[in-house]
Amino acid sequence: MIQLLNSEKVNLISVKISGKISKDEVEKIHSQIHEILKQNSKVDFYFILEDFDGYTLKGFWEDLKVDRAHISDYGKMAFVGEKKWQEWAAKSTDFFTSSEVKYFDLENKELAKTWIIS
Structure with a gap:
């Protein structure tokens, strides 16, 4: 489940x-990307991964399509998680994109928020 949070x-x-x-x-996130791109050149992301179990098969496929279409539109990405595999996923994202990507442990989510809005 994806819950939208207020953004600064x-x-x-x-x-x-x-x-x-x-x-x-x-x-839904894809439509938000398009809305932001109407007025900005890049989209930044702040992801809090808590009790995250992955994707449905169709969700995974759709995410790959969105990323392929917009990979050059992504700016900074902050991943906040609780599991080692989430840190590895963030590092692999950094490898495939020119975006600035950082991983933060869940207890450091305020530090992540400060970094992403700066």
């Missing part, structure tokens, strides 16, 4: 992710 930056998508991400949820 107009080009920032802030979400808390738990459970499994569905195709419909990815499509």
